[in-house]
Amino acid sequence: MDSELSSVLLSQDPRSQHDDPLLDGLLTLCSLHHKPASRAMLTTGLPLPSQRLTADLLPRAAARAGLQGRVLQRKLEQIPSIALPAMLMLKDARCAVLLGWEGDTARLLLSESDGGEVRVAREVLVQDFTGRVFFAQPQHKFDVTNGSLIPRAHSWFRDTLKRSRWLYADAIAASLVINIIALAAPLFVMNVYDRVVPNQATATLWVLAVGICGAYLFDLLLKGLRSLCLDLAGKKTDLIISATLFERIVGMSMKSRPARVGSYAQNIHEFQGMRDFLTSLTLTSLIDLPFTILILLVIALLGGHLVWIPVVAFPLALGIGYFLQKPLTKTLERTMALAAERQSSLIETLGGLDGVKTNNAESERQYQWEQTIGTLSRLELRVKTLSSLSMNITLLIQQLAGVAIIIFGVYQIIEGNLSMGGLVACYMLSGRALAPLAQLSGLLTRYQQAKVTMVSVDQMMELPQERNFDERPLSRQVLQGAMEFRNVDFTYPNQQNQALHGINLSVRPGEKIGIIGRSGSGKSSLAKLLVGLYQPDAGSLLVDGVDIRQIDVSELRHNMGYVPQDIQLLSGTLRDNLVSGARYVDDEMVLQAAELAGVHEFARLHPQGYELQVGERGQNLSGGQRQNVALARALLLNPPILLLDEPTSAMDNTGEERLKARLQAVIENKTVILVTHRASLLSLVDRLLVIDRGQILADGPKAAVMEALKKGQISVA
Numbered sequence: 053m054d055s056e057l058s059s060v061l062l063s064q065d066p067r068s069q070h071d072d073p074l075l076d077g078l079l080t081l082c083s084l085h086h087k088p089a090s091r092a093m094l095t096t097g098l099p100l101p102s103q104r105l106t107a108d109l110l111p112r113a114a115a116r117a118g119l120q121g122r123v124l125q126r127k128l129e130q131i132p133s134i135a136l137p138a139m140l141m142l143k144d145a146r147c148a149v150l151l152g153w154e155g156d157t158a159r160l161l162l163s164e165s166d167g168g169e170v171r172v173a174r175e176v177l178v179q180d181f182t183g184r185v186f187f188a189q190p191q192h193k194f195d196v197t198n199g200s201l202i203p204r205a206h207s208w209f210r211d212t213l214k215r216s217r218w219l220y221a222d223a224i225a226a227s228l229v230i231n232i233i234a235l236a237a238p239l240f241v242m243n244v245y246d247r248v249v250p251n252q253a254t255a256t257l258w259v260l261a262v263g264i265c266g267a268y269l270f271d272l273l274l275k276g277l278r279s280l281c282l283d284l285a286g287k288k289t290d291l292i293i294s295a296t297l298f299e300r301i302v303g304m305s306m307k308s309r310p311a312r313v314g315s316y317a318q319n320i321h322e323f324q325g326m327r328d329f330l331t332s333l334t335l336t337s338l339i340d341l342p343f344t345i346l347i348l349l350v351i352a353l354l355g356g357h358l359v360w361i362p363v364v365a366f367p368l369a370l371g372i373g374y375f376l377q378k379p380l381t382k383t384l385e386r387t388m389a390l391a392a393e394r395q396s397s398l399i400e401t402l403g404g405l406d407g408v409k410t411n412n413a414e415s416e417r418q419y420q421w422e423q424t425i426g427t428l429s430r431l432e433l434r435v436k437t438l439s440s441l442s443m444n445i446t447l448l449i450q451q452l453a454g455v456a457i458i459i460f461g462v463y464q465i466i467e468g469n470l471s472m473g474g475l476v477a478c479y480m481l482s483g484r485a486l487a488p489l490a491q492l493s494g495l496l497t498r499y500q501q502a503k504v505t506m507v508s509v510d511q512m513m514e515l516p517q518e519r520n521f522d523e524r525p526l527s528r529q530v531l532q533g534a535m536e537f538r539n540v541d542f543t544y545p546n547q548q549n550q551a552l553h554g555i556n557l558s559v560r561p562g563e564k565i566g567i568i569g570r571s572g573s574g575k576s577s578l579a580k581l582l583v584g585l586y587q588p589d590a591g592s593l594l595v596d597g598v599d600i601r602q603i604d605v606s607e608l609r610h611n612m613g614y615v616p617q618d619i620q621l622l623s624g625t626l627r628d629n630l631v632s633g634a635r636y637v638d639d640e641m642v643l644q645a646a647e648l649a650g651v652h653e654f655a656r657l658h659p660q661g662y663e664l665q666v667g668e669r670g671q672n673l674s675g676g677q678r679q680n681v682a683l684a685r686a687l688l689l690n691p692p693i694l695l696l697d698e699p700t701s702a703m704d705n706t707g708e709e710r711l712k713a714r715l716q717a718v719i720e721n722k723t724v725i726l727v728t729h730r731a732s733l734l735s736l737v738d739r740l741l742v743i744d745r746g747q748i749l750a751d752g753p754k755a756a757v758m759e760a761l762k763k764g765q766i767s768v769a
């Protein structure tokens with residue numbers, strides 16, 4: 053395919069006509085900062101509303117190219133020249149990259165001006181400028197907070213907490229004052245006992261009462277602010293970690309895909325536990341802990357030796373709590389593993405309900421379910437017993453310490469070392485000093501839960517990703533369609549047998565190749581390697597003469613229309629599924645693809661038309677209709693390469709024949725790889741490949757290979 057054809061293709065590519073000014077501006081900024089980037093690399097996987105970059109998402113997208121940036125509200129004269137180039141947001145959702153000033157004339161790069169520099173007078177620019185500027189600078193390797201929402205995988209926890217450090221600092225400051233105020237009540241009572249009552253000094257009483265009421269009101273305000281800070285930190289943490297987790301999951305390489313989807317869902321659910329721990333008010337008991345020393349000092353000042361009672365009680369309670377943690381952790385780990393098992397089993401059963409029923413496997417599933425939940429509830433009971441035991445023991449120690457203070461306090465009073473008021477104050481203060489203990493034992497349980505969750509969140513964060521943003525593959529918007537397998541071996545994860553072995557295959561642009569072979573021979577695996585879902589274990593796979601790993605996966609897939617064997621539509625309307633991942637295409641193109649793929653045939657007869665809800669995984673459609681939809685999606689963007697894995701296996705003969713006739717014209721300029729068991733479909737191809745046990749048995753012109761097969765010259769084991 054020559055460059056003329058590729059430019060025709062590019063002009064037909066709806067993506068290239070899709071207007072996204074912010075993305076254009078960001079690409080310009082990236083190249084000005086010598087950070088090569090492509091559209092796909094900057095935006096794939098970002099939550100784009102109407103598939104356009106928004107100002108809020110700019111820092112996230114920029115971080116992928118190694119730029120650290122922020123959107124700020126600034127007047128033109130407030131933009132320092134040292135911060136240039138910067139992106140100015142203009143009216144009507146346009147933008148311009150400001151390069152510098154020459155007197156009162158701005159030097160700009162506009163996406164409309166096709167790369168050329170434009171000079172605009174300040175007063176003209178002011179009219180058009182919205183006041184929002186995106187500043188970006190190359191990011192240093194050691195930058196921790198890179199301005200993007202997504203923290204780094206290996207230090208996600210620290211990075212996330214760091215983003216809320218000011219909120220936590222405010223909460224700690226509030227706690228400091230709250231703890232100092234807490235000293236006011238015992239001192240108030242002590243003064244009332246020792247000074248007010250003996251002297252009947254009611255005036256002093258009122259002064260003290262007003263003082264303490266003021267302190268309590270202030271305390272109320274501070275406690276409110278402290279909870280607000282912690283809640284805000286929690287919300288922030290939740291948003292960051294949840295978004296990161298989803299990004300890591302969607303971006304993971306297929307090789308690391310979990311064997312059981314349900315357990316993953318459960319792990320994400322468990323993450324809630326960790327969030328609660330990080331943000332709960334119980335965490336304030338940790339903040340309160342250092343203030344215990346201050347309270348103990350005040351007890352020592354007022355009651356002398358009485359301080360030894362809380363001093364001994366404190367580590368005693370902590371020790372017992374710690375002793376109970378070990379069995380608690382073990383039980384928690386088992387509980388979580390079983391909860392994941394339960395979730396997996398539920399999802400599997402719901403997904404395969406037809407199979408469960410038709411195989412009469414209900415009792416089997418019921419038995420497994422009851423076994424799991426039986427053990428789970430036993431374990432949950434054990435967790436509850438252990439944590440309430442720890443809590444109750446702590447409470448008992450607290451109460452006994454109070455009694456001990458009273459007993460020894462009375463002796464101190466008799467000896468004349470302590471006043472009545474002093475005893476009451478010491479009693480109240482020791483209660484206050486030991487108060488965090490009760491919360492602490494609850495906190496320890498939550499901590500153990502969080503620790504177990506942390507391990508699974510950690511694993512998810514470390515999931516090997518399909519795309520590595522540190523490696524910047526060259527951008528190739530349009531592929532010609534040449535493909536080459538050089539000695540490719542491939543084995544699925546955790547499998548003994550190779551799915552593909554020593555594959556050597558060269559495909560010229562525009563060639564139409566059919567692949568046939570027995571079930572399990574490796575036909576689909578070949579297509580999956582081509583679409584970049586898996587990478588070869590040995591050998592290399594080249595597309596347009598370039599190793600497939602050097603091509604950005606989303607650009608690769610943008611150039612390939614892939615119809616998998618196992619079609620899973622997403623719940624939503626028919627139209628949603630047709631334009632999934634390409635919402636920018638206009639209705640005319642959607643209709644064109646729908647007509648080509650045979651979707652229109654059934655959509656036009658349905659009362660809801662393209663608004664028809666397809667149901668979860670497309671279950672409201674028939675197998676053949678699902679194939680029509682997948683084929684329409686594959687054809688939608690007019691890709692130069694088509695990979696069709698048994699695209700008509702669920703269709704009837706008439707449907708298949710009609711489709712074949714329409715496809716004939718569409719595939720003329722495309723490279724086509726067609727995996728099929730249907731002999732009739734082979735009229736679409738000129739070259740035929742026979743695969744058996746992961747190896748190519750025959751490869752040549754269709755007629756010759758068919759002939760050889762007929763004569764038994766190719767023997768399939």
Ligand SMILES: Nc1ncnc2c1ncn2[C@@H]1O[C@H](COP(=O)(O)OP(=O)(O)OP(=O)(O)O)[C@@H](O)[C@H]1O
Pocket residue numbers: 544545547551569570571572573574575576577578617
């Ligand atoms: N996701 C997977 N995980 C593990 N092994 C797999 C997976 N998919 C396929 N395999 C194995 O790889 C081998 C090749 O499978 P592949 O799906 O490529 O065969 P196929 O020729 O397309 O078969 P069919 O005509 O039945 O679709 C088979 O032995 C199969 O068991």
